[in-house]
Amino acid sequence: MISCEDVPGHPDFRSLLSIAGVSVDLRYATPDNFVGHPVYGGLDCNYLRREAGDALEKAAAWLAAHRPGYSLLVLDALRPQRVQELLWSELAGTPLTLYLANPERGSIHSFGMAVDVTLLDAQGREVDMGTGFDEMTLASHPEYEVELMAQGQLSAAHLAERGWLRAAMRQAGFHGISTEWWHFDFGDRVAVRRDLPRVM
Numbered sequence: 183m184i185s186c187e188d189v190p191g192h193p194d195f196r197s198l199l200s201i202a203g204v205s206v207d208l209r210y211a212t213p214d215n216f217v218g219h220p221v222y223g224g225l226d227c228n229y230l231r232r233e234a235g236d237a238l239e240k241a242a243a244w245l246a247a248h249r250p251g252y253s254l255l256v257l258d259a260l261r262p263q264r265v266q267e268l269l270w271s272e273l274a275g276t277p278l279t280l281y282l283a284n285p286e287r288g289s290i291h292s293f294g295m296a297v298d299v300t301l302l303d304a305q306g307r308e309v310d311m312g313t314g315f316d317e318m319t320l321a322s323h324p325e326y327e328v329e330l331m332a333q334g335q336l337s338a339a340h341l342a343e344r345g346w347l348r349a350a351m352r353q354a355g356f357h358g359i360s361t362e363w364w365h366f367d368f369g370d371r372v373a374v375r376r377d378l379p380r381v382m
């Protein structure tokens with residue numbers, strides 16, 4: 183394991199602030215999150231593991247080439263174990279734990295191998311994806327989006343925007359998940375948990 187305080191300057195990690203076409207607004211460092219107050223408490227979490235950071239750079243470059251003017255906005259990246267435990271305790275005992283990895287098992291975010299990301303348009307505005315980041319409803323689940331579009335709860339434009347985000351991330355080697363349109367893992371989750379150090 184590695185302490186979050188030792189990540190800046192560590193050769194295995196890459197700062198998100200160094201990547202062209204990527205803006206960063208870590209929502210857990212602000213009151214704008216489901217807890218309602220900042221949970222990063224001065225920790226510098228603007229990092230991914232180097233391999234994931236390099237892939238994010240590829241995703242941003244692909245997007246710039248295929249959809250000029252559009253760019254990526256990172257909403258969360260490296261999330262230390264201590265913060266995962268805090269978020270878990272906020273949701274404990276509610277069905278919303280579906281949206282969070284049990285800290286005992288470990289979130290892929292805590293290895294610096296997962297990123298929460300959305301699109302910015304040519305004016306730098308967050309693109310409407312149908313639901314907001316960390317909105318814990320079925321309309322955030324990629325697995326239900328076609329059904330919800332059929333029922334008028336999501337629009338074709340929402341699905342197209344999610345499609346652009348997914349296309350950019352997938353071609354760079356990220357994998358989406360079935361429950362959150364904004365979340366992408368890099369690499370195999372089993373191997374990440376088995377082989378990489380957790381950031382505490």
Ligand SMILES: [Zn+2]
Nearest residue numbers: 296297298365
């Ligand atoms: Zn995530």
